[in-house]
Amino acid sequence: MSEESAQELRNRQAKFTSELHGEEIGSKSGLKALLSKNKAAQQQAVAKYLRHWDGKTDEEAEQRRLEDYNEATHSYYNVVTDFYEYGWGSSFHFSRFYAGESFTASVARHEHFLAYKAGIKAGDLVLDVGCGVGGPAREIARFTGANVIGLNNNDYQIAKAKYYAKKANLAGQLDFVKGDFMNINFEPATFDKVYAIEATCHAPKLEGVYGEIYKVLKPGGVFAVYEWVMTDKYDENNPEHRKIAYEIELGDGIPKMFPAEVARKALKTVGFEILHDEDLADNDDPVPWYYPLTGEWKYVQTVSDLATFFRTSYLGRMFTTTMVTVMEKVGIAPKGSRDVTLALEEAAVGLVAGGRSKLFTPMMLFVAKKPEN
Ligand SMILES: CC(C)=CCC[C@@H](C)[C@H]1CC[C@H]2C3=C(CC[C@]12C)[C@@]1(C)CC[C@H](O)C[C@@H]1CC3
Numbered sequence: 436m437s438e439e440s441a442q443e444l445r446n447r448q449a450k451f452t453s454e455l456h457g458e459e460i461g462s463k464s465g466l467k468a469l470l471s472k473n474k475a476a477q478q479q480a481v482a483k484y485l486r487h488w489d490g491k492t493d494e495e496a497e498q499r500r501l502e503d504y505n506e507a508t509h510s511y512y513n514v515v516t517d518f519y520e521y522g523w524g525s526s527f528h529f530s531r532f533y534a535g536e537s538f539t540a541s542v543a544r545h546e547h548f549l550a551y552k553a554g555i556k557a558g559d560l561v562l563d564v565g566c567g568v569g570g571p572a573r574e575i576a577r578f579t580g581a582n583v584i585g586l587n588n589n590d591y592q593i594a595k596a597k598y599y600a601k602k603a604n605l606a607g608q609l610d611f612v613k614g615d616f617m618n619i620n621f622e623p624a625t626f627d628k629v630y631a632i633e634a635t636c637h638a639p640k641l642e643g644v645y646g647e648i649y650k651v652l653k654p655g656g657v658f659a660v661y662e663w664v665m666t667d668k669y670d671e672n673n674p675e676h677r678k679i680a681y682e683i684e685l686g687d688g689i690p691k692m693f694p695a696e697v698a699r700k701a702l703k704t705v706g707f708e709i710l711h712d713e714d715l716a717d718n719d720d721p722v723p724w725y726y727p728l729t730g731e732w733k734y735v736q737t738v739s740d741l742a743t744f745f746r747t748s749y750l751g752r753m754f755t756t757t758m759v760t761v762m763e764k765v766g767i768a769p770k771g772s773r774d775v776t777l778a779l780e781e782a783a784v785g786l787v788a789g790g791r792s793k794l795f796t797p798m799m800l801f802v803a804k805k806p807e808n
């Protein structure tokens with residue numbers, strides 16, 4: 436895409452964001468934010484989302500999503516962000532659980548672990564690729580003392596990330612910028628470390644995003660990523676396997692789920708030396724990473740998790756869908772809100788099936804180094 440048309444796209448997305456979410460982004464979150472949107476714009480947002488994520492899984496539909504990855508993910512996150520915050524919090528990723536560990540402690544530990552593996556330390560300049568609303572960036576900045584810049588192509592999430600950083604008194608250590616990770620707009624060799632949490636799976640081609648990360652890292656710099664991939668057990672020609680991958684793609688706004696080997700090769704192709712390569716989901720953890728989406732109460736670890744668990748469980752999700760359907764019917768919630776909850780339901784089903792069968796992992800950890808010379 437030429438610089439001019441990329442700028443046009445950025446302007447159009449920014450204008451649409453302020454029409455959709457209004458100017459005071461941040462002070463409201465979750466379902467409260469959903470209800471205070473401009474209804475006509477929200478209807479348009481859902482239509483844009485459904486145009487890309489229409490349930491079609493043929494090659495032509497897949498190709499269209501790969502080509503239009505930027506608008507497709509932008510529209511996906513325009514409509515799901517409030518639901519994510521309502522159901523999950525402000526870190527949009529999975530994590531491992533120790534027995535007795537609370538949901539929030541486990542999420543933070545997963546972020547600390549990545550920072551530790553990347554070797555992030557006080558004073559480092561770090562890039563968070565696909566930063567969401569900045570949950571991990573806030574935690575990693577606090578944990579390490581580093582300065583973190585979050586990169587994101589979604590204007591709504593950037594505005595929220597800035598609001599939360601200010602509220603947490605971290606504005607001096609954090610910044611959030613709009614940009615496409617397939618074309619990162621920083622000078623080469625700018626960052627000491629780069630990390631990405633469950634974000635680069637939105638790329639149409641992993642060499643593209645990894646190559647851009649390689650470019651902006653200083654020589655000797657480290658990139659650590661929790662990648663969403665299909666595992667070595669996955670067989671693209673097995674219809675049962677492909678169904679699970681499709682559900683994950685459609686429900687989670689991903690143009691194409693790649694196997695782990697594709698990610699590994701892409702890292703090497705762009706020049707990285709892989710220091711660590713491990714599927715953190717491939718273990719005998721007594722509490723599986725996907726437990727909040729299973730509806731199995733036996734896994735709940737602390738009383739404080741009961742409310743979160745209800746919202747993420749099958750029963751809670753049905754409750755949300757019913758509530759949103761009624762609100763949409765009586766005109767309180769914007770048209771299309773119900774469709775979004777149904778797509779998220781598909782995501783939950785696919786993720787649990789992928790997790791149980793170990794065909795999918797959301798935590799393929801790669802730690803990779805840009806050689807010194
Ligand atoms: C999309 C990528 C690459 C990562 C996001 C991972 C998770 C944070 C989300 C995946 C599916 C999401 C769902 C919800 C929250 C965020 C996820 C777990 C809900 C529980 C939010 C509340 C809704 O009512 C149901 C959602 C189901 C899916």
Ligand SMILES: C[S@@+](CC[C@H](N)C(=O)[O-])C[C@H]1O[C@@H](n2cnc3c(N)ncnc32)[C@H](O)[C@@H]1O
Pocket residue numbers: 504505508512525526527528564565566567568569570571586587588589592614615616617631632633634635637638
């Ligand atoms: C599942 S969220 C994870 C967010 C964050 N890493 C976290 O753990 O909370 C994926 C993020 O990637 C961002 N993203 C997707 N495609 C992108 C692109 N082409 N350029 C920049 N960011 C992108 C989304 O806007 C979203 O913030």
